[in-house]
Amino acid sequence: MTWHTARTFRRAEELCVTGTESAGRRIDTSRPHPARVYDWFLGGKDNYPVDEELGRAITAQGDAPRQARANRRFMERATRVVVREAGIRQFLDIGSGIPTEPNLHQIAQSAVPDARIVYVDNDPIVLAHAAALLHGTPEGATHYLQADAREPQRILQGASAVLDFEQPVALSLVALLHFISDEDGAQELVDTLVGALAPGSCLVLSALTADFDPERVHAGIAAYTASGVTLVARSHDEVSRLFKGLEVLEPGIVSLSRWRPDAREEGDPVSLYGAVGIKR
Template sequence: MSTHPEIDTTIPHSARVWNYLLGGKDNYPVDQLAGDKVCEIFPGMVDLTRHSRYMLTRVVRYLADDAGIRQFLDIGTGLPTVDNTHEVAQRIAPESRIVYVDNDPLVLVHAQALLRSTREGVTDYIQADVRDPEAILARASRTLDLSRPVGLMLMGILGLVGDYDEARSIVGRLMAALPSGSHLAVYDGTDTDPDYLEAIARYNASSGAVSYTPRSVDQIARYLDGLDVLEPGVVPVSRWRPEPSPWEEPPAVPGAGGVARKP
């Protein structure tokens, strides 16, 4: 790991904007401004970020508890918040091994927070780009046993790959390297809300950051092609196995995801 990564504070970065929207402190004024501009057009953005984070927590809990997964490859980690993948997994199975992957230098700075493993388990951090799955797999194999099932987490990251065919290829190449019994968990923003689409379009046009591409629910579902999709399928992130609540159904948000098992 480089001890002095270069952090560009003149343009927003998706991980830092997300951190700001989640109420975190690991962001800069440029990220806060970008997040505020999105929220001006689409006030539901904070709800979307938080429901997305809650889904991640529920997914990891399911994989560690019900599916018996003990290895996780979390690509597009973002900045440490509450209930990171290793914290949720190792509460259930202290021996769990987790590899985080991100390409934001600020995430690298905070990687020590992600590396606080239980004594029985292991966590590691790789600075790499999702567009280079072979490099990710090669480095992850130093920590994970890729002959045993892995929980692959692609949560909110594939929208940063502008070309849909390339995004599907990345998923396919990653899953091809993992054995039967591995699981894929994915979510991304959807094209289901005009205000959300307008907010993202303006963010893309003015931020100077890597553009984000919301996709249709069907396109997100196709990431799971060839796998056994778990109930309830690809649904709004707020409605993937939600916690019991007094409401009949959680609110819909313009983000959808699902989990599938490799047969």
């Protein structure tokens, strides 16, 4: 686990790009990585031919770029809701992804300039672009932590340097958990993270489901699996279990394109559930 602030970032980026640090920090361009495939779906430039190849294979099975854009918009709406309805000022965003505007801190700090945000991801390409995540308001704080979601205690320990866990925090696990199977501890990591949050905190979560369009989603999972990337779809019941003990805000656990939609969310339901739960 490594901290990056604006000051330390330049050195970290150099290490990452030149590959002189440990293998775990090198950008492996020989196989696709979730953050880079997602970047390709979003029309970004921070991906390699292997990522584009998998992105195209998945897009041939369904409209993954539309789903990725809808997921970003869910993150935007949910972030505004937790600021407005739950009065949240602190954010722990795990699986933050390659910066894509508007980033979570830009949404939160445009509503509350003193908002504090810790971003976490385990992909070296996110680290290589993390500088864009560190340009927040002078009143607030934005920090980046290179860590694996499957080590929640280490994340909590690191994030506590920036976030006050005695006060409410919005834990954002947006489009992360379908890369972590139950066998790999998805439920335990949610339980550990939510267990550390103060009353009034929120869980903002989106996760892949095959409930709406099973054939296409299973074809997409097969394409990811063939490329060596774990991808799991969860049923409504399975996503509900991730919210156990939390009060789920209206409209509940629904396709994220049906979660407090604006005019842009038209058409068939997107194959990700989205919801926000509050810890009372």
